[in-house]
Amino acid sequence: MAKKPAKKNAFYAQSGGVTAVINASACGVIETARKHKDKIGKVYAGRNGIIGALTEDLIDTSKEPVSSIKALRHTPSGAFGSCRFKLKSLEENKREYERLIEVFEAHNIGYFFYNGGGDSADTCHKISQLSETMGYPVQAIHIPKTVDNDLPITDNCPGFGSVAKYIAVSTREASFDVASMAKTSTKVFIVEVMGRHAGWIAAAGGLASTEDTPIPIIILFPEVEFDQKKFLAKVASMVKKHGYCSVVVSEGVHWPDGRFLAETGLKDAFGHSQLGGAATVIAGMIQSELSLKNHWAVADYLQRAARHIASKTDVEMAYAMGKAGVQFALKGHNAVMPTVDRISNKPFKWKVGMAPLSKVANVEKMMPKNFITKDGFGITNKCREYMEPLIKGEDYPPYKNGMPKYIRLKNIAVPKKLKKFKL
Numbered sequence: 001m002a003k004k005p006a007k008k009n010a011f012y013a014q015s016g017g018v019t020a021v022i023n024a025s026a027c028g029v030i031e032t033a034r035k036h037k038d039k040i041g042k043v044y045a046g047r048n049g050i051i052g053a054l055t056e057d058l059i060d061t062s063k064e065p066v067s068s069i070k071a072l073r074h075t076p077s078g079a080f081g082s083c084r085f086k087l088k089s090l091e092e093n094k095r096e097y098e099r100l101i102e103v104f105e106a107h108n109i110g111y112f113f114y115n116g117g118g119d120s121a122d123t124c125h126k127i128s129q130l131s132e133t134m135g136y137p138v139q140a141i142h143i144p145k146t147v148d149n150d151l152p153i154t155d156n157c158p159g160f161g162s163v164a165k166y167i168a169v170s171t172r173e174a175s176f177d178v179a180s181m182a183k184t185s186t187k188v189f190i191v192e193v194m195g196r197h198a199g200w201i202a203a204a205g206g207l208a209s210t211e212d213t214p215i216p217i218i219i220l221f222p223e224v225e226f227d228q229k230k231f232l233a234k235v236a237s238m239v240k241k242h243g244y245c246s247v248v249v250s251e252g253v254h255w256p257d258g259r260f261l262a263e264t265g266l267k268d269a270f271g272h273s274q275l276g277g278a279a280t281v282i283a284g285m286i287q288s289e290l291s292l293k294n295h296w297a298v299a300d301y302l303q304r305a306a307r308h309i310a311s312k313t314d315v316e317m318a319y320a321m322g323k324a325g326v327q328f329a330l331k332g333h334n335a336v337m338p339t340v341d342r343i344s345n346k347p348f349k350w351k352v353g354m355a356p357l358s359k360v361a362n363v364e365k366m367m368p369k370n371f372i373t374k375d376g377f378g379i380t381n382k383c384r385e386y387m388e389p390l391i392k393g394e395d396y397p398p399y400k401n402g403m404p405k406y407i408r409l410k411n412i413a414v415p416k417k418l419k420k421f422k423l
Helices: 022-034 050-054 066-074 094-106 118-128 130-134 160-181 200-208 228-242 278-290 300-305 312-330 381-391
Strands: 008-014 040-046 058-060 109-116 139-144 188-193 217-220 245-250 263-267 273-275 294-298 336-344 349-356
Touching: 008 022, 008 050, 022 040, 022 066, 022 109, 022 312, 040 050, 050 058, 050 094, 066 312, 094 109, 094 130, 109 118, 109 312, 118 130, 118 139, 139 312, 160 188, 160 200, 160 245, 160 300, 160 312, 160 381, 188 200, 188 278, 200 217, 200 245, 200 381, 217 228, 228 245, 228 278, 245 278, 278 294, 312 336, 312 349, 312 381
Parallel strands: 008 040, 008 109, 109 139, 139 336, 188 245, 188 294, 217 245
Antiparallel strands: 040 058, 263 273, 336 349
C-alpha cells in the first residue's frame, strides 16, 4: 500500500458578492502557503466557489507565476469565480458532504479556506465539523469579506473600506454637480447603495460632508423605519436652506410594516429578498409630492468593483486576513476566522485577532444606534471616528494607456479523478 504524503494540499474559494479587494485576500493565502511548502502542498482554488469543490472543478494555482499571484493584490472582483450557494445541514443533504469528503480525499486536501461573508462563514463552520461527523480531518478557516460590513466580532470587514471610500467620494462629486445646476435645474440627487439589513454603506455617504466641505446630505438607513412625511419635510427644508441636497438610500430601507421600498418579490440562492429600485421610489415621491426636479443613480456593481479608488487600509487588511488564515491553519486552529481588532482611533492602529466560527455564522452586525443622528437622517461624530480611518490611503493599481492593468489568471484545471456529480 502506497504511503500517504505527510503534507496536505489546500483548497481556497471565494463566495458571495465579490469586492475590490477579495483578490488581495487570495494573494495573502497563496503567497503565504507558498512560503510553507514544507507543510502545505499545492493550493487548489474552487472554480466558482464551493461549487468547484462539489463538482471537482479545481484550479491549480501552482501553475501561476509569482508575478501573477502578486498582481491579484491590485485586481478587483473574484479571480477564480464566486457563487451564491449555501450548503444545507448534514441531515438535509448528507450527499453533498459525502461528495466534499470524496473530493478532498481524492486530492489530498486537508486545509479549507473560504473567503466570504456571513453565509460563507456558516458553510465554513459546517465543513469544519466534517472531521467529527465523517472521519476525515479538514481544517476550515473562514477569511472575512463583505462590503456590507455586517460580520460580528471583527472591527470591520475587508471590502467595506473600499466601497465606503467609493460612495463617499461619489456622493461628494455628485453633490458638487447638483449644486452647480440647482438654480435652474436639478435640486436633488439620489444614489442607491447596497445594504439589505445594515446601513454601513449608506452611512459612508455621510463622510462626503466635512467641516471644510459641508454638503446637505440625507441618509436613509435600513435600521430606521421609513417615514415618508418626515423624509419629504427634511428634503424640502434642506432645499429651501441650501438650494439643493443629496440623498443616500440603502437598498434595504423599509416601511414600518417591514416591506422593503425596493421589494421585487424575488429571492436569491440564499433565500434573501432580491432588492433594487429604492432610488426610483424615492425619486417618484420627491417629484410627485414636492415637484422638485431630481436625478437618481444606482451604484450597484460599480461600488464594489472600484479597485481604482480602493482604500489602502482596506487592501492591507484584506491581504492580512488571507495571510493570517494560513498561519492559523499551520498552528492547528480549526473553525475560526481571523479578525481586525482595533487598538486606537488616533492614531489608527489595529492587529489581527481570531474568532470562533460558532459565534460568527448567521450573525449580522447592524449599525449601532449611537452611530445614527437622532433625526434618523445622518451619521454622528462617533460613526465618523469609526469610519474615517477605514477609507484612508490610496493604493492605485498600475496603469497602461490610461486604463488600470488588472490580471487574468490562466486558471488551469486540476485533472479530475472522480465520477461527475450533479448538483
